[in-house]
Amino acid sequence: xxxxxxxxxxxxxxxxxxxxxxxxxxxxxxxxxxxxxxxxxxxxxxxxxxxxxxxxxxxxxxxxxxxxxxxxxxxxxxxxxxxxxxxxxxxxxxxxxxxxxxxxxxxxxxxxxxxxxxxxxxxxxxxxxxxxxxxxxxxxxxxxxxxxxxxxxxxxxxxxxxxxxxxxxxxxxxxxxxxxxxxxxxxxxxxxxxxxxxxxxxxxxxxxxxxxxxxxxxxxxxxxxxxxxxxxxxxxxxxxxxxxxxxxxxxxxxxxxxxxxxxxxxxxxxxxxxxx
Amino acid sequence: xxxxxxxxxxxxxxxxxxxxxxxxxxxxxxxxxxxxxxxxxxxxxxxxxxxxxxxxxxxxxxxxxxxxxxxxxxxxxxxxxxxxxxxxxxxxxxxxxxxxxxxxxxxxxxxxxxxxxxxxxxxxxxxxxxxxxxxxxxxxxxx
Numbered sequence: 001x002x003x004x005x006x007x008x009x010x011x012x013x014x015x016x017x018x019x020x021x022x023x024x025x026x027x028x029x030x031x032x033x034x035x036x037x038x039x040x041x042x043x044x045x046x047x048x049x050x051x052x053x054x055x056x057x058x059x060x061x062x063x064x065x066x067x068x069x070x071x072x073x074x075x076x077x078x079x080x081x082x083x084x085x086x087x088x089x090x091x092x093x094x095x096x097x098x099x100x101x102x103x104x105x106x107x108x109x110x111x112x113x114x115x116x117x118x119x120x121x122x123x124x125x126x127x128x129x130x131x132x133x134x135x136x137x138x139x140x141x142x143x144x145x146x147x148x149x150x151x152x153x154x155x156x157x158x159x160x161x162x163x164x165x166x167x168x169x170x171x172x173x174x175x176x177x178x179x180x181x182x183x184x185x186x187x188x189x190x191x192x193x194x195x196x197x198x199x200x201x202x203x204x205x206x207x208x209x210x211x212x213x214x215x216x217x218x219x220x221x222x223x224x225x226x227x228x229x230x231x232x233x234x235x236x237x238x239x240x241x242x243x244x245x246x247x248x249x250x251x252x253x254x255x256x257x258x259x260x261x262x263x264x265x266x267x268x269x270x271x272x273x274x275x276x
Numbered sequence: 277x278x279x280x281x282x283x284x285x286x287x288x289x290x291x292x293x294x295x296x297x298x299x300x301x302x303x304x305x306x307x308x309x310x311x312x313x314x315x316x317x318x319x320x321x322x323x324x325x326x327x328x329x330x331x332x333x334x335x336x337x338x339x340x341x342x343x344x345x346x347x348x349x350x351x352x353x354x355x356x357x358x359x360x361x362x363x364x365x366x367x368x369x370x371x372x373x374x375x376x377x378x379x380x381x382x383x384x385x386x387x388x389x390x391x392x393x394x395x396x397x398x399x400x401x402x403x404x405x406x407x408x409x410x411x412x413x414x415x416x417x418x419x
Contacts, residue, residue: 125286
C-alpha cells in the first residue's frame, strides 16, 4: 500500500478530535431496535422449544449488538451538547454555491482568473471545509489536461482538522499552443476519516446532502495566445493555507488576501506542497 | 482583510464552477433516465414472453412487441443524448424531453392505459429530464 503523504495547512490547526468515533445516526437506531426485538423474540422462541443454550447465545449476541448501537446513540447525544458551531466559511462567509458535502467536507474548485490567454498563468483554487468534529484527509484527483501541462492525473491529499476551512492554491501555466475556447479540468474528490466519522457540526441554515465521491469540472476560458511565444514562467509555489479554525473566534481571511492579492506571474517550481 | 473586489471575483468564478458541477449532474440524469426507461421495458417483455412462449391470450391495445420496441429505442436514444450532452447539454436535454413526450404521447393515444401503467416511474424520468434541461439552460444564462 502506498504510504499516505498529505499536506498540513499553514498555520497548523491544533484543534483536537471530539465526539464519538461512530456517528450513531438512524442506522444505529434501527440496529438497536431490531437487535433488541431479535434478542427478546428469538431468545423466547428458542427457550420454549427447549433449546436453552441456543436461546442464551441468540439473546446474548443480539443484546450485545443492541447495546453497542445504543452506546453509539448515547455518544451522539452527549457529543451534540459539546459540539461547537462551524464558522461556515464556504457557505456563509464567502457565500459560495455549495450543493453537497463529501463525508462532511464541503469543497469547491475553480480557476482564478478563469478567463485567460494561451501562454499565461493562472491558479487552481481548492477550497475545503470540514463540517465534522473529527479530522478528515481530503484527496483531490485532477487532470489529465494537456493545456495545463498535466499529461496524467495528479493527486493531492490535504489534512483538515475538525471544523477547519482551508484553501490549496496550485499555480499553473497554460501551454502557449493550447486551443482557444472553453476548457474543463476534471476533478474528483474523495475523503477519508482516519479517526472515525465524529459528529456533524451545525452549519447555519444550510442542509447539504452527503456523498461518498464528488466530481467537479473546473471551467476556464482560453483566448488567443499572448504576444510572447514563451510560456509564462511563474515563481509562485503551491500553498495550503488555513482560513478558519474551531479554536479561533473568527475566520482568518487576511492569509487568503495575501495569497491571492497579486496576479500570478512567473514559473512553477517544485515545492513540498506540490501534488504527487 | 479580504477586499470586496476580490470576494466578488472569487464568487463569480466559483458560481461558474458550481454551474459546471450541476451540469455534470444534469447530464447524468439523462443516463439514469435511459437506464430506468430500459428497466420499464421489462413489463412488455414479460407480456410478450407470456403470449409467445406460454400461449396466453393477447390483450387489447398496443401489442407488447411495439411497446417493447418503443421503450428500448427510447432508452438507446437517451444514451446517445447523454453522450451528446457533453457538448450541447441544453439541446440534448430538450431533445430527450421532447422524445420522451412524443413516444409516451403516441403510446397513450393508441392505448390510454399505458399512460397510467408505471406513472410514478414516468414522472420521475420526466422530472430528471427537466432537471437536466434546467441545468443546461443555466449554463448559457449570463451570471
